[in-house]
Amino acid sequence: MIKFRAELHVHTVLSACAGTDMLPKPIVEAALFNEINLIAITDHNASYNAAPVMKVGSREGLLVLPGMELETEEEVHSICLFDTLDQLNELQKIVDARLPFYPNNEDFYGPQWVVDEKGNKLRPEKRQLLFPVQISIQKACKIVKDLGGLFIPAHINREANGLLSHLGTVPPDLDVQILEINRRTTKEACIKRFPELARYCIIQSGDVHYLDGFLGANLFTARNTTLKAITEAMLSSL
Numbered sequence: 001m002i003k004f005r006a007e008l009h010v011h012t013v014l015s016a017c018a019g020t021d022m023l024p025k026p027i028v029e030a031a032l033f034n035e036i037n038l039i040a041i042t043d044h045n046a047s048y049n050a051a052p053v054m055k056v057g058s059r060e061g062l063l064v065l066p067g068m069e070l071e072t073e074e075e076v077h078s079i080c081l082f083d084t085l086d087q088l089n090e091l092q093k094i095v096d097a098r099l100p101f102y103p104n105n106e107d108f109y110g111p112q113w114v115v116d117e118k119g120n121k122l123r124p125e126k127r128q129l130l131f132p133v134q135i136s137i138q139k140a141c142k143i144v145k146d147l148g149g150l151f152i153p154a155h156i157n158r159e160a161n162g163l164l165s166h167l168g169t170v171p172p173d174l175d176v177q178i179l180e181i182n183r184r185t186t187k188e189a190c191i192k193r194f195p196e197l198a199r200y201c202i203i204q205s206g207d208v209h210y211l212d213g214f215l216g217a218n219l220f221t222a223r224n225t226t227l228k229a230i231t232e233a234m235l236s237s238l
């Protein structure tokens, strides 16, 4: 059995809203400094920096899951986690086909960098990534599940891009078991306000945009390092 301290929502310099030092090595070092041994890379509607962080993580003893923070047509954010880059790449293809093309205005939004494992800037992503992908949250959830991934509505308590503020509740036809809250609330406070959330597993993430933003709030013990085992462990202990 493996004891995990997990932070499953981490941005890199590919997200215009993230700090300029959110590069593979500093991210891995900051996670380990906070005694976190499992992270997921979840940039907005994009996946290109997951691979370099996974490479550094595997060298340094940090398990890094490939992921994405998807914005669906309801303007709700959800984190999508996978075991492999191949699965994530399949999701990226679907996102690419359904994300409206607006050139990124770097002066307004900030740059979006694709980097290598040493943190070298390979290219700027020219398309503005922070727009809703033209797909419903229910459909996106099914696509991620069919790919073998895990779909978790993100920062559900947040006004901006949170499921509760945009949709009022968890839609009954949304096939999820795990929900994410951010650092500004507690599971207890959320359930007090929305009693229907009591039947869900609620994880808490730092939604890490800066190196000092790691929370590491999710502690659980899993059979192995697969997403299936990690999911089961979260469902049984959080």
Ligand SMILES: [Zn+2]
Pocket: 069, 077, 154, 155, 161
């Ligand atoms: Zn978000």
Ligand SMILES: [Zn+2]
Pocket: 009, 011, 069, 207, 208
């Ligand atoms: Zn985020």
